[in-house]
Amino acid sequence: MSADPAGDADEAARFHALLKDFEGRPAASGGRAKDLVNEPMIRHWCEAMGDTNPAYTGPDAIAPPTMLQAWTMGGLSGHGDRSYAYDELLALLDGAGCTSVVATDCEQEYLRPLRPGDAVTFDAVIESVSPRKTTKLGTGHFVTTRMDVHANGEPAGTHRFRILKFAPAQRAAQKRPPATRRPRPVINRDNQGFWDGVREHKLLIQRCTACATLRFPWLPGCHACAGPDWDTVEASGAGTVFSYVVMHHPPFPAFDPPYAVALVELAEGVRIISNITGVPYDKVRIGLPVRLEFLRVDEDLELPVFRGSEG
Incomplete structure (x- = not known):
């Protein structure tokens, strides 16, 4: 890295000019959803979200608007529609040391409702690449792609997705004392x-x-x-594990991974996210009966958690 601030700024400007050359180039072309908009996927989505809006059921059902991206996702096998330009852009950032990536935000605009039987197609473009930015994670560039979604050839919505491609910040050599308090x-x-x-x-x-x-x-x-x-x-305190994840990474001083975080369905029918206690993390299973308890984590914070039983 240059010791001359002016020279470093010039180099950053030259590199950003190379990145901006990708703006307007395709990130995906001629994409087609693997499935028509369909009632089973709508039902699964609504069950996962706990959304009981009657607009999403019956003969005149529409898909929840926030499912817009779900119809365009290619799963593990992908779509085969990815643009070489997008791959070249990411490779250029990798070569500059921006080898890490984190999703930062997304924006959606809805133009017409999607209904069962609609055939979804889409195209995506590299909309913008930011100048060099320094964040707590590191220094890099924000890359925004815009996806235009169509249903039966008609505009249905727009999805903007933004990532940060960055070079991880150098950690201090000395070990900091652990912060043991849970987040408030x-x-x-x-x-x-x-x-x-x-x-x-x-x-x-x-x-x-x-x-x-x-x-x-x-x-x-x-x-x-x-x-x-x-x-x-x-709440009566009774519930079952509806879904769960086991947290291994990233480590955080106030927690001791691995540990299980579950979506618990209460006997009353609503769901709550909380920790599972009383059983090893690798014994947590969907359908596991659990019972509410309150865990004091420090002198002024107590949290509702759920205790399971291996028996």
């Missing part, structure tokens, strides 16, 4: 009541006073009828 939950006016309940060893679920729909996590309005008024019911 973000408490606001919408979820204050939930955390008040936790302090009293109660797991409270919101209930819409207009349609009696239960909802979790806490929200300012009902996702079923949009009613703003609600009260609460206390």
Whole structure:
């Protein structure tokens, strides 16, 4: 790296000019979804999200708008539609030391609803490559791609996806003392009541006073009828593991990997994400019965977790 700041800036500008030459070039061309928009995938999506909106069922069903990207995904085998330009851009960044990548954000715009039977096609373009940016992760460039999605040849939506290709920051040679405190939950006016309940060893679920729909996590309005008024019911504490992951990496000083994080379906029908205790991480299974308990992690933080049993 140049010791001359002006020279280093000139080199960065020259490299960015090479990157900008990729703007407007295709990232994918003539892509076609492997499946027509279909009811089973819509049902699985809604079950995973806990979305009971009636617009997604019945003879006039539409797909949830946020499924826009799901129809374009190629799975493990891909689509075979990836552009050489996109690969060249990533290789250029790799050669400059930006060998790490992290997804940063996405934006979607919906132009028409997708319905079962629609054939989805798409094209993607490299929309922009940022100048060199320095972040806590390291120094690199943000690359934004725009995907234009069509249904039966009609514009259906736009999906923008942004990644950071970066050279990892050099870690300090000396070992820092571990930060042992768990991250603090973000408490606001919408979820204050939930955390008040936790302090009293109660797991409270919101209930819409207009349609009696239960909802979790806490929200300012009902996702079923949009009613703003609600009260609460206390969960019995019984549940089962609906899905789970085992966290191995990245390590964090306040945690001791590997450990299991589960989506627990409560007896009341709503789902909550929490840790599983009482069984080894490799014994956690879908369908495992669990029971609510409260775990004190430090002097002023207690969290709801779920204890499983190997028996």
